[in-house]
Amino acid sequence: MLEERRRILNMVAEGKISAADADGLLAVMATKTPPPVTEVKPAAPSPKFLRVQVEEHDGDNSKLNIRVPLNLIRAGVRLAALLPTGLHGQINKALKENGVDFDVSQVKPENLEDLVEHLAELTVDVDGGKGDKLRIYCE
């Protein structure tokens, strides 16, 4: 930037360009903005497990801690995709009867990586009234 400025001033001193031209060039230089520096963040290590922790404080302070490999979820979704389409309705009905309004046919292997990627960013914390706690996250 300084080098260019010096060159313009030298050209004025040598009479190659007028002061008005130099002023225009310097104005153009001033408006030029350097390219934005993008901060490259190192990629976060991909999670391998889904962790479910339940703490119950109803007298015996019991704890449940389950670690499920994400590969197992991947394999499960792939296996579910092989189920005959006729079964999807029955599964959806059974899920709805148990309070889960979910369409199994919407989970497809091609959406699998998106699902796992979003699971990686998921943390569910539920605090119960009696001090019971539920935590679901990926690690």
Add this chain to the structure above:
Amino acid sequence: MKLPPALARLDYGARRFWLPVFLLWPLMLLLFALTFFAGVIALALMPKSTFQGLGRFLAGLYEMICASRGTQIDVDASERRISLTLH
């Protein structure tokens, strides 16, 4: 090569047991072979697509069993702790 879980670690209180799950592999192989031969018989009676579906289902089931490695279940009650880990 993907392999099913070979060992299971069971912690019961202060005791630790290593269960040789690999001893079940021949049984699993036998079950898969029986299902395969049932599929071959079914091939003679049903359309080809059904057999292909069965093959894909068995491969998916095997993949799921292999992916269960690393699963860990801990139950920590007030007096005793039970933990099961698949290796």
